[in-house]
Amino acid sequence: MSTPPPLDRWALSRALTRMANASTAELARSAPCVGPARAAHRIGVTGAPGAGKSTLVGHLALERLANGRLGVLAVDPSSPKSGGAILGDRVRMDDLAGSTELYIRSLGSRRTSDGLADNLPEMLDIMDTFGFDEVVLETVGVGQAEYAVRAQVDTLVLVLLPESGDTVQAMKAGIMEMADIFVVNKSDLPGAQRMATDIQRIAAVTQRAAGAWRAPILLTSSSQPDSIRALSETIDLHRTWRNADPQRRQHLRAQRARYRLRRLLEMHVAEAITAQSDEFFDIPREQQLATVMGAMRMAFDP
């Protein structure tokens, strides 16, 4: 494998900013830029607010930097204010600051209701073109977010807390099928083992296809480096499993494309409807539909 050229941070930051602000028309024209063979391995880290995701991602970054060029994108739904704590307050930024092969960026989630940043799929493509070997994506779990993030990453880590048993019950089986790795974080707090047992119980009754990946349940704590290492090794195992069968990769690529196409159409529909005057909504529904469809056809006419 050839070594990629040195990371041009300025060009990358600019490309990401431009994509973050791209119009729906520009998005319609953007397509994946590199083939799947050169795409970065994408690791999603999702879970409830305050579950310790950023801290975990920071420690994980230290661990995985040895694998090559590493990007960290953190979707911050709340506000740009917390930018300073992007990798959590327990990671010594000094440990990471010197690395030329690490790039960290916080993204606002703005328009989307599914907890992902605007134009995130396209931004992930940009990471591919800048020669990243891995990209870690942190996103807050807000119900829908897990579903949206699932398709965007190759390995999805769901971060849970001790004593959040009710949450697990509420999530039911859907999420159990989606996560590749369960992490009960802050395992230095009481209740972690019980939580792990609860997840195991739910996982045991979840239907799995033959040969499907059995999502491991790990306990992690920022004060226990071994637990972070074990998580990193489990990510490697999942990556190997995922790559072993071309059909798995193809399925994921199709899911990714499906999400992207649907979102693109939704954005265009929203724009076409927003552009209409108040009077427009007094005309018959069929005419409304015809007008919006017409606007869509114009938008996509080459």
Ligand SMILES: Nc1nc2c(ncn2[C@@H]2O[C@H](COP(=O)(O)OP(=O)(O)OP(=O)(O)O)[C@@H](O)[C@H]2O)c(=O)[nH]1
């Ligand atoms: N006890 C304990 N606290 C932790 C651990 N990891 C993180 N924390 C604390 O949990 C709080 C939240 O940590 P973050 O890493 O910012 O959590 P987050 O999930 O990224 O938070 P949001 O991005 O705001 O959703 C901080 O006060 C951390 O110090 C851990 O392993 N054990």
Ligand SMILES: [Mg+2]
């Ligand atoms: Mg965070």
